[in-house]
Amino acid sequence: MRVRPQHPIQPSEITPEGVYRDRRRFLAQLGMTAIGLATAGCGKAGDAAKAALPAAASPADQAAAAGADFKLDRKTDMAGKEAPTPYQDVTHYNNYYEFGTGKDEPAQYANTLKTRPWSVAVGGECDAPGQVGIDDLLKLFPLEERVYRHRCVEGWSIVVPWDGFALGPFLARFKPNSRAKYVSFSTLYDAKQMPQAGRVLPWPYREGLRIDEAMHPLAFLSMGLYGRNLPNQNGAPLRLTLPWKYGFKSIKSIVGIEFTEQAPQTTWNLSAPDEYGFYANVNPNVDHPRWSQKTERRLGELFKRPTLLFNGYPEVASLYSGLDLRAFY
Ligand SMILES: Nc1nc2c(c(=O)[nH]1)N[C@H]1C(S)=C(S)[C@@H](COP(=O)(O)O)O[C@H]1N2
Numbered sequence: 330m331r332v333r334p335q336h337p338i339q340p341s342e343i344t345p346e347g348v349y350r351d352r353r354r355f356l357a358q359l360g361m362t363a364i365g366l367a368t369a370g371c372g373k374a375g376d377a378a379k380a381a382l383p384a385a386a387s388p389a390d391q392a393a394a395a396g397a398d399f400k401l402d403r404k405t406d407m408a409g410k411e412a413p414t415p416y417q418d419v420t421h422y423n424n425y426y427e428f429g430t431g432k433d434e435p436a437q438y439a440n441t442l443k444t445r446p447w448s449v450a451v452g453g454e455c456d457a458p459g460q461v462g463i464d465d466l467l468k469l470f471p472l473e474e475r476v477y478r479h480r481c482v483e484g485w486s487i488v489v490p491w492d493g494f495a496l497g498p499f500l501a502r503f504k505p506n507s508r509a510k511y512v513s514f515s516t517l518y519d520a521k522q523m524p525q526a527g528r529v530l531p532w533p534y535r536e537g538l539r540i541d542e543a544m545h546p547l548a549f550l551s552m553g554l555y556g557r558n559l560p561n562q563n564g565a566p567l568r569l570t571l572p573w574k575y576g577f578k579s580i581k582s583i584v585g586i587e588f589t590e591q592a593p594q595t596t597w598n599l600s601a602p603d604e605y606g607f608y609a610n611v612n613p614n615v616d617h618p619r620w621s622q623k624t625e626r627r628l629g630e631l632f633k634r635p636t637l638l639f640n641g642y643p644e645v646a647s648l649y650s651g652l653d654l655r656a657f658y
């Protein structure tokens with residue numbers, strides 16, 4: 330499938346070295362911003378400021394050094410001009426509560442996650458339920474690169490060159506039946522591998538989509554970023570990437586997928602239903618009850634930028650025609 334988003338970003342315009350300015354000051358600012366957001370999932374404000382981050386090699390150098398389990402199809406046609414966020418920031422400023430609530434904790438602790446062997450069980454309302462091994466998946470779908478914006482509900486954002494494949498054709502393999510109105514996803518839940526799982530949120534981490542949202546060509550499953558294997562802290566070996574929704578919808582380290590007739594329960598909605606809706610579409614006009622969603626801080630930038638409806642992906646708007654986005658946040 331060929332996808333041509335209306336506001337995409339050009340892979341060839343990756344100029345990460347230009348974004349390395351005063352990392353310390355920038356992270357300190359983020360830490361300060363985080364104070365007001367602590368219960369949104371930011372955890373300990375200022376963690377990022379305390380973390381001593383070494384200067385990183387360029388993303389291209391790191392990718393070349395690390396190798397990958399896949400060969401990337403870089404022919405994906407995308408035009409645009411937003412610079413991807415440096416690899417070091419994308420992989421050291423994370424939300425992955427199974428490994429702690431501090432932004433730097435997933436990078437420190439997610440090495441205990443074993444990503445092989447790994448399989449994903451797909452079932453529920455479908456005619457061809459099954460289990461697929463992660464390495465078979467790599468053979469089934471050639472990976473393509475999608476440079477997507479990612480906007481966290483906490484008010485920060487990044488731009489990431491993801492490597493993966495469209496969610497729709499993957500789901501279609503399992504032949505969802507006419508009762509399949511929704512798709513539910515769950516993360517591995519293993520206290521041995523995930524020392525912090527069991528705290529703060531209802532577990533396992535679960536997310537869900539309406540089936541037509543899941544089939545939208547922008548919906549993506551990622552297995553890598555910056556041309557190399559997905560680091561554990563970013564959701565290895567397989568995660569959702571839904572660029573028009575707040576980041577918490579993009580569930581990491583998926584082990585289970587189920588087609589359902591009723592709307593599935595989702596983790597953040599269970600935890601605080603008045604703050605985190607099922608849809609969670611990025612929307613500057615609907616504030617979080619405790620803060621504005623009108624602007625965001627792009628990692629690497631000093632000043633806030635305006636947040637765009639559907640995170641700047643208007644091609645999804647038709648999914649929600651007739652839906653009151655204020656009521657269905
Ligand atoms: N299993 C799981 N998936 C998760 C989370 C989590 O805590 N656990 N955090 C979510 C949130 S709030 C965000 S913003 C993104 C962060 O993805 P990143 O760390 O790759 O930027 O992952 C989402 N997926």
Ligand SMILES: [Mo]
Pocket residue numbers: 424480481482483575576577
């Ligand atoms: Mo988030």
